[in-house]
Structures are given as structure tokens and as C-alpha cells.
Amino acid sequence: MREKQIVTIGCELASDNVNLVSFRSKSSLLDFDIVLFRPEISDFFSYGTEYFQGKPSLSDTQSFQLREYCEHWRRELKEAVLAGKTAFVFLPELTSVYIDTGERTYSGTGRNQKTTRHVTEYSNYSSIPADLKPVVANGSEMKLASSVAPPLAAFWNEFREMFTYHVLLAMDKTSTAIVTRTGDKPVGGILRSKASVGSLVLLPDIDFSPDDFFAEENEELIWTEKAETFASRFVAAVIQLDKELRAESDITNEPAWASSDAYLMAPERALRAELMAAELAVERAQKTKEELAEQLRVEGRLRSLLFEKGKPLEEAIIEGLRKLGFTAEPFKDGGSEFDVVFESPEGRLIGEAEGKDNKAVNVDKQRQLQMNIHEDLQRDSVVAPAKPVLFGNAHRLSSLDQRGEPFTEKCVTAALTMNTALVFTPDLFLAVQNHVECQDDDFAAACRQAILSTIGRVTFPTPVTREPTQTTEREASDA
Template structure:
């Protein structure tokens, strides 16, 4: 018998019997025989810096991503079940966050005008293609349900000691297979497909990150973790086999699909389905285009927190927005992070990102060397203006950052007439110019760079209602 292809989403186990998949993946579940899911959106909730009604509230960006991923997995789970796949869902604790709905309410006028962002709840259980009520509660005392539990009995005999319930489930769509020992509350369920041998099985949670499963000193799985993983995979394969045997449907032969055997209402339903599939295909295509566009637009924010190549590319994009023609230069002898010019002059830049430090003089030495090497080229007649782009303390919120350049760096920059650009400052003006065509302001920004010695002070954006990031950056000048 061919080896079963097993995918894990939200957790991993030891060995090559399974393949791990991240929540943010675009993976199709149709490529797998057995899909194991432990719903977890904690990465999103950790990033939520605001609260609403006692729960984390996500930014518009994270809200869109979480909603998109949730809809992806909901669609994939339903499709996989309808195509005969077995999905095993480990019932972890309910995680809820508030996400932006895209709607806003406005009140007041003029300076008193207020904008209220409308949010809605999203949970890690929203990836299920049916509605159930989930209540957080914990316990270990679990029994097999009086009916429909035979198929999970062997699994439960072998893995009950590793299992505990984190939630109680209520819903008409589910068939209980495991219940609390007292009160007969559902903590495990089965949902069979009406169209195939597929099924979704909800089982009490297993702590796949148990400390005893890992050897911290060796930074690898412990023997106990390895033994558990091997036994776990074995029981999962046996569980899938039990489901296939219990619900073994005869595959419809080709001759039975002939038009002479089809109902008239079936033809009507099929034609409607084709129309819907075409609409869905068009919508998904438009969605992918929108996602690609959003991804490109969001890269400008890399000026706030990135380093290395992602920061370099964001700087190049920002300089284009300011009206520079830009490039990166590399030959056998030289490599420049940024070469940019306009009618006002020609400049060469070096880029530095620091996690928790100010930008020091290290890059100034490299920048001076680049200016000299550039001048040695035959086509270059005058020295380029030197610019050091620094994203200091990049992992710290803007409001908490200290001076982005060291005193020694500022002193050396004045000697070499180098312009120092704090990349969040560049973000403020680039964001404005991206959203507003203003040739005069863009020219002022270019001149500010060309004329600066030391830190560049960009002109204030011509708007009376700046967003928080603008005031945060200016407060640290």
C-alpha cells in the first residue's frame, strides 16, 4: 500500500512522515490524503497593539490578511472533504480578535469630524466551513459517546493520555463521538460529507509542544518526542483507514453519468453551478490582482522597520516617488546601494539598518570610498553628493527611538558634507507624494537632500491633518 501523504497545519511532529504547513501558506489541501489542523492565530493577535471590548484589535493590514487566510482555509477544507479527504481538527482553545470590516462611520464636521472604524470578531474556528458554537473550558475526563464513536475508539485507546479538551462544542451539524465524563458535553465530533467518503473529525487537543518532547540542550526532539510522533502518525493512519472502511461509497461508474439518466432539475442545478464557478473564477482572479497590488504598495512601509535588501528596495522606490531617477551600480570593482539623480544633482547612497542601535560611522568610510571610485569612472566629471540612509532602532516603535545617528557619525558627516536620512523621515514625505501629485513639494524634498549636511530636515507635508507617524517622527528630531 502506498504511503499516506499527511499535512500538518499549525503544529509539527518529528520525522518525515508528515509535512508542516504555515497558516499564511497558499497550499491546496487536495494534494494530501490526510490533513491535520490545530487552529492557531496567535501570531496575528500578538501583533494587535489596540484593544476593543477586552480583545485585541488588528490593523487594517493584518485584518485583511487574516480574513484572506481564513477564507482560503475554509474553502480548502470544504473542497478537500467533498473530494474524499479526511481532515482531523484538534480542538484547541478559542482565540478571538477584532478585525476591520472595511466600513467606517463619520460624525461631526470640520475640526470636530471623527472617523470610527467598524470592526468584527474573527476566531481561529472561522476556517471551518460550517457554524458551531465554541466555549472555552478545560478538562481531562473524557468518554466515548454512546453512538458513532466506534470509528475513533482505537485512536482514543492509544492517545487519550496525551489528550485534553480545551473547548466544548455545540451545533446541529456535528455528530458527537467524544463527550465529557459528566454532563455529556461534546468535546469530539464527526462531520461526514454527503458527496464522498470524506469527513472532518474534531478531536480533543494534544499539546504537540510538550516540553518533554524536546531536548533543549541539544535543540532537537527527545526520545520521548520521537516515540510519541511515530505512534501518533500510526494512529492517524489507522483512523483514516477506519473512516474509509466505515463510509465506503461506490464510485459512480461512467455509464451512469450519461445524460439519459440525469434528472431535469439536476441539469438546471449543474448549469447554475457552472455559472457560479465562472463568477468565482473571475472574482479570485481579481482578488489575486488586488493582493499583488497591495503587496507592492505596502513595501514602502519597509522604510520604517527593515534592513538589508528590503530596505534598499524601499529606499529606491521612495526616491523615485520624490522624482529621482534611481539605480544600483555594480561592476568588478564597485558596488553602490543607490545611485540617484535629478535636475538638481547626482547622489550616491549607502544603506544601514540597526536593530537596537544608532547608525555609526562604519558606513561613512564605505560611502567615501564609493564616491572616490565613482569619480574614477571616465563618464563621471564631478563628485556625487554622498547620502547615508539609516534605519536605527528599527525594531522599536518610532515614538520610543533615540537619535538615529551617533554624535561621531553626525560630526564626520559635517566634515564630508554627507546628508544623513532617517528612513522613517523619508517614509513621511514619500507617502504624501505617493497619494498627492505635488511637483513643487517633491522638488523641495530633493533640494533638502542635496543641500543637507548632516541629518536631512524634509519640508513639512502640505496638510493640516497628519497621521500619527508624522508627529512621531517629528517629535524625535
């Protein structure tokens, strides 16, 4: 008999018999028999995230990502249960945030224009395909509901000491399986599919990563024997519970022959036609979504100026320079190859790019840059030396507020003697971001002039200030 395929999302077990999938994955759950799901979304926001009405207010990008993954898992869990799978959902603390709706309203004009950003409340429970209406409440004193089935009772009795509840749920009595010791408030339950043997089993939370599950070996964390023992017991228990839940189901999966057109009821034919139309609409919407996602990816390529190296950094520099009004291209002709040649009415320049993981950009690239200037000048079509520009992305793996000086002292000294402009690529990104935001031709010209006229590190001009974006809340139903 084939072994049960088990997958975990948002939690991990010390077992080789369990597949681990990231919450930030688009994996299908139809490949598995049993799902262990724990909706944890804290990594979608971090230190520095803005707050609104006491809760994290996510950026446009964070909002898009969180909503996309939550909707993916909500859909996957629903389809898995409909396909006859058993999904165990562990209910962690309710994490409520504000996400961007994409809607903006504007007031005022010109420099005094105010932008209002509309947000709506969203939570990790949005990834669960059930309207649970969770209310925050923490405790560990629980019991089984009086009508609970024996299979869950055996599972509960084995692991009850590990469970903690963080929310009270809105569930009817037929679905409620676990309640608070006092007051009989629902904290867990079983939602059975009406069309298959699948079940959505809602359970209070478990700490799958206590300290005694880990040990350090050769500066790496490894699972302890205790973790492996727990995983073995837990996997065996969920397989047994899955088996018994299926056996209790009154549903028989419809055989293929019974669903042929010969046995369709008249209302079914009409509903199938409506369903096909709805599926076509979904396909069109999905295509539109994919096109918008690709446009979003293209527009976001300039962020490579913040963290990339090599060809991706060179491509982002070229795109950024074009945004500021330069004509910019990589150059390759015979033995000569330059990262970028760019010009505008103000002058002509040649650039070299260098990205460093954890250190400042040193003087090495200056020699290559000077050789490029001389090679370029030897071409018949060039009548004057181009301005040399060194683009550096130093300490690229660190956040901007944690980076040191981008160019070494020797690199700065050499730039002064070689008439070289030094451009820290995150500075270029911020200048381009400001220009795209304000669409000010005078600001773009000032940025071009700053690169052309500077010897040493380039300081870009300060953009015209606008009124800060305000945040307002919309109704949660808009989410």
C-alpha cells in the same frame, strides 16, 4: 500498498512519515490522505497590537492575511473531505479578534476630518468548515457519547488522558461523539460527507509540544525519545481510525462512467449549467483579487525602507523620493555608477544607500559618496557639485523601537565636514507615509528642503495633525 500521506497544519509530530505545513501556506490538501489540523492564529498579532473592546484589533495588513489564510484552510478542508479524505481537527482555545472590514466613513473636513474604521469580530474557528458556534468552556472530564462508533472508542481510550476541551459545540446528536462528563455537552464529533467516504473528525485539544518532548543539544532543540514514541503511536492510531471510518461509510464513490451525460437527470443538467456560471464568476472574482493583491504588493514596497538592504533598499529609496516630488533615477554611465541621482526645483543631489543587519552605518560609504560627487562634477552637463546624501538602514532586522543610533559618531563627524545629509531610511518612510496620507504639497516641499539644507542627520518636518481614526464594530455576519 501505498503508504498513507499525512499532513499536519498548526501542530507537529516527531515523525519522518508526516509532512509539516505552515498555517501561512497555500498548500492543497488534495495531495494527502489524512489531515491533522489545529487552527492557531496567535502569530497574526503580537506585542503592540491595538485592542478594541478588550480584544486584539488587527491592522489592515494583519486583517487581510488572517482572513485570507483562514478562508484558504476552510475551503481546503471542505474539498478534502468531499474528495474522500479524513481530516482530524483539534480544537484549541477560541481566539477572538477584530479584523478590518475595509469600510471607512468620514465626518468633518480638512484638518478636522475624522475617520471611522469599521471592524468585525473574527476567530480561529472561522477556518473550520462547520458552523460550530463555539462557547468558551475549559475542562478535561469527558466521555464518549452513547452512540459513538467502536473505531473512535479505541482511539479515544488510547489517548484520552492527553485531551482537554476549551469549547462547547453546537452539534446534533447524530454527529456528537465526545461530551462533557456532566451535562453531556458536545465537545467533539464526526461530520461525515454525504457524497464521499470522507469525514471531518472534531476532537478536543492536545498539547503536541510538552516540555518533555524536547531536549537541548548543541544549543538546538531536538525531539526526545518520548516525543518520537508518541508520534509513532499517534500516527498508527489515526491511520487505523481513518481505515475504519472509511469501512463504516455507506457511500460508494461514484465511478467515472456513471457520471457521464447519458445518465444525467434533467435537474442535474440545469444545476450543472448554474454551477459552470458560478465557477466563471469565481474565476473573475479570483482574477480581480489577484490584481488587487498585486496592487497591494506594489503599494507596500515602500516598507522596504524599514528593513531592506542592497538593491531592494535602493529601489525603495528611489520610489520614496519620487513620492516626495523629486525626480529620481539610478545612474550608470561608463565607469560611473551611483545608487540614486535625484533633483527638484530646490536642488540636485546624489545618494548612496547602506543597510546594516545589527549595527550602525559607519563612515566607509562616505568615501564612496565623495568619489561619486567628483566623478559626477567631471561630466560636461554638470556645472555645480551635487549635494551628497547617505541613506542608512541601521539595525534593520530589529523593530524600530529597539534600534540604537543609526549612524556611528565617526560617520556623523565626517558628514559635518563633507556637507553630507544623513537620512535614516525609516525616517524617510514615515515622511512618505505622512505625505501619502495627507497629500500636502507644502509638507512634501518641506521634506525636500530638509534633505537639501541639512548637514548631518535629517529631521523631517512634523505633518499636519488630523483627528485620530476611530474604530467601530459591525455585525459579525459581515465577516
